[in-house]
Amino acid sequence: MRHKGPLKQFDEFDAWSFSRSGERIRSDEVKFDFPRLAGDESISASHVENWEISGRINAKSESVIRFQGRFSAEFSCVVCGSGVQHVIDFDRHLVLVTSESQADVYDEETLDEQTDVVACPGAINLRDWLEDEILLACPMFPKHDACSDVAGRSWRDSESDEDTDDHQDDTAGDTKQEVQRPFANLGDLLKGSKK
Structure with missing residues (x-):
């Protein structure tokens, strides 16, 4: 055996x-x-x-x-x-x-x-x-510890870039709304119809 x-x-x-x-x-x-x-x-x-x-x-x-x-x-x-x-x-x-x-x-x-x-x-x-x-x-x-720091900074930088982009988009949207203002002349039209 x-x-x-x-x-x-x-x-x-x-x-x-x-x-x-x-x-x-x-x-x-x-x-x-x-x-x-x-x-x-x-x-x-x-x-x-x-x-x-x-x-x-x-x-x-x-x-x-x-x-x-x-x-x-x-x-x-x-x-x-x-x-x-x-x-x-x-x-x-x-x-x-x-x-x-x-x-x-x-x-x-x-x-x-x-x-x-x-x-x-x-x-x-x-x-x-x-x-x-x-x-x-x-x-x-x-x-590596150094690479972790770099990766962490890159992540924070990209996140802050996204925040900046969002802020810029919001601002652009606000500007667009101010420029277009579809009812801005409505008051003038109403005054004209009363004459």
Whole structure:
């Protein structure tokens, strides 16, 4: 009988048992490659410094998986296009439910911004799940601080230009109304008809 390799066991990972037994896995114990992170076109270089996955049962008797860690990456700045370096810490708590319908009706008011609900009907690929969390932690619009300031000024300038244009249009409209004044001569006409 063939035994699973050291990483093969995580291809069909039982998150429910893992959380019930309060287990923990760290990057210094298991080495994962992250091909989607390495192949992402918006990321020119990346390095996952450390990660940890732990399971627990919370006060409501729910199964929870926690993903936390740190990675660094160089992204393309959305303003200037050159590289911008980010060091990103992630920490997410995922409450497990058995189906999408359970996840849809979950009371999200009880969750904080680091906690989410996920449907986990069976075994999952743990490496892919961890990689999802790393990719979700990446900034949507990476930019340098200086580029953020420039983009903010440009936005404010364009907004003030629009205000000026609106003001000019209003003024132009006022002038037009003053010039046309369709009933301006009505008084003269009425005086003429009385004569």
